[in-house]
Every structure is written in C-alpha cells, then in structure tokens.
Amino acid sequence: MAIYFELEVRLLGKIIDGKLVAQHYTAEMKREVEALGSNHIVPTLAVIIVGEDDASKIYVRNKHRRAEGIGIHSINIRMPEETTQLALLERIDLLNSDPEVDGILVQLPLPEHINAQEVLNRINPDKDVDGFHPVNVGRLWSNNAQIVPSTPFGIMKMLAFYGVDPAGKQAVIIGRSTIVGRPMAAMLLNANATVTIAHSQTKNLRMLSQQADILVVAVGQSRFIKAEDIKPGAVVIDVGMNRDENHKLSGDVDFEAVIQKADLVTPVPGGVGPMTITMLMQQTINIAKRRALHAIQNK
C-alpha cells in the first residue's frame, strides 16, 4: 500500500496541472481588476464570432464566463455565417474606435469566404489581445513583445510555475502554426533556449524529438509522440486536441507511456487548454492597465 502511494505521488508530481496554474493566475487577476476599478477602469474584452462552428461557440462561451468571473466586462458579438468580409471589417472599426474596449478578438476559424489574415490585420495592434497582428508578431520576434498569442504564453507561464528555465536548453517544437508553433519558438528563443521548429516536411523528426530537453507538440495527430521519441527527463508539452468517433479527447502525446520517461508532461485535457483562456484574460487586463496609465498621464 505504502509503495503504491509513493509511486502515485511520484507520478502525479510529473503532471503539469494547467488548471492549478490557471487558478493561481486567476486569483492574481482578480486583485488586478479590483485595483483598476479604484481608477474607474473596467477591463473590457470584445469577442466576435462569425458562423455556427460548435467548438468555437463553446470556446467563446467559456471566454465570456471566465471574463465575467474575474470582473472583466465581456462583449460577445455574434455574426451570421453569411456575414461579408466588409461587414466584419466595419464591426472591427467600431470596436477599434471605442475607447472603452481594451481587447478585440475574432474567434478562429472564420468561414471560408472570409480572408482571416485581412481581418486580423484590421484590428488595432494595441487592442489585438490574441497577438496575431503582424505588428505584434514583429514585436515578439524582435524580443520586444507587448501582446502575444495566449497558448504559447500560457505554456511559458506553466514552465515558469514548475521551475523550468528554458535558458541553455534544447527546445524542439513540432508544428509551425501562427497560433502555436511560430510564437512558441520566438518565446523560447527570447528565453534563451536553443530552438528547432520541426514540421510535416522535416526529415528525421524523431531523431530531433529525442534530443529535446523541452518538447512542444502541436501536430493534431492523436498519440503521435511515443515514449521512444523523447529524451529521458524531458519536459513534454502537449498542445494537441484530437477527438475520436465517440467524441473522446486525446492529445498528440501518448501520455501514459511518456510520463514514465519524462520529467514533466502536460495532460489533455487539463494541461495547456485551461491556460489559453487564462492568458487571454491576463492580456486584456494588461491592455487595460496601459489605458489606466495613459489616463493618469493625460490628467
């Protein structure tokens, strides 16, 4: 019994608990919102959703609930599937010019007839709470970040919470998306890791993953990374969210096998996911803090 308990504690100690880290930051954010309130500033987040994508509707609802729970004013704007790109751009313009709106976010994916990049480019970079605007991408890559994509930002916060300093470490990221892989690479590089980005055309991908001290996997293939693909003692971050025919969620990492060999692993669900929305809230508050500072300076 005692041996079983010890084993369990050791195993549990290896899980990066995204919900726990999210709770820690949520408590801090509530205090920050209160402090802003005493300066008559209510952080405000506007979320636009176009169309009827079921997963997107759930994420947007969760964002709304999380925002309200922290004291952030949340404005949800629902636009029908047939919305034209022009109508969406005009809606963004209205939010850009509203001084009470701190963060603006357009939930992705957008319907196919809309050019997502043109839409993201229209958001005022200082209100671009997702950090997807080219100005924010440039700021991040020149190590002068202001607003950054929430998923990799959440991963950096989780690493820090668990005492993992990327400096001098070999970091391998599998996946080169603009939401996760690329900004993750920039953030790890800014934190002084040696960074490799691997993708679908990479030769000897598994040889690379075996050398990683920090392995971030965002490929969208259930259990793509097995125990033999990692270095003993690695920190493994699973960004995958794959659903099987019974709607059961799994990550890109074979969690049960990998946790036997790794030092730290994020589960799916309950790892990276909860941090995405948490960091979105944090960045809304950060933008509101800049608004408060401007208000004080202009008095």
Ligand SMILES: Nc1nc2c(c(=O)[nH]1)N[C@@H](CN(C=O)c1ccc(C(=O)N[C@@H](CCC(=O)O)C(=O)O)cc1)CN2
């Ligand atoms: N404008 C944006 N669009 C999208 C983003 C984004 O960051 N900005 N990311 C994803 C969706 N997303 C947030 O929008 C998101 C995805 C997953 C989770 C999450 O908490 N996942 C849970 C599992 C949830 C489940 O059971 O389905 C977890 O991993 O534990 C939060 C946010 C695409 N679009």
